[in-house]
Amino acid sequence: MNDILASSLTSEFPNLFLRLRIEIGDGWHGILKDVCLKLDKDPTSPRFLQIKEKFGRLTIYLDKYCKEADLALKQAYSKSETTCEECGSPSEIRNIGYWIKSLCLECHTEIMSERTK
Numbered sequence: 328m329n330d331i332l333a334s335s336l337t338s339e340f341p342n343l344f345l346r347l348r349i350e351i352g353d354g355w356h357g358i359l360k361d362v363c364l365k366l367d368k369d370p371t372s373p374r375f376l377q378i379k380e381k382f383g384r385l386t387i388y389l390d391k392y393c394k395e396a397d398l399a400l401k402q403a404y405s406k407s408e409t410t411c412e413e414c415g416s417p418s419e420i421r422n423i424g425y426w427i428k429s430l431c432l433e434c435h436t437e438i439m440s441e442r443t444k
Contacts, residue, residue: 349378
């Protein structure tokens with residue numbers, strides 16, 4: 328995620344982020360913000376340990392889990408599989424060489440054409 332989007336989340340939800348690099352594309356910003364809104368209930372809410380893409384879907388590790396967190400993460404994981412990680416458009420899981428990514432056709436085509444240059 329670019330630094331501007333990452334900063335907007337870490338400044339809006341300072342209790343959730345502990346010196347953490349957000350390792351996802353800009354297209355999943357909205358999905359991550361939804362998770363933040365669901366988890367930022369009180370000071371005892373879970374905090375993020377790691378946020379990344381793994382096998383084409385959003386993967387989030389927390390310092391502790393609860394029923395609300397489990398539900399929020401399940402919804403986010405499901406949505407990430409059909410949301411382009413790069414631009415946020417509707418997508419599907421696609422292969423880029425050995426990588427598996429959630430990408431729309433346009434972003435997939437662009438990445439594949441850059442790889443062949």
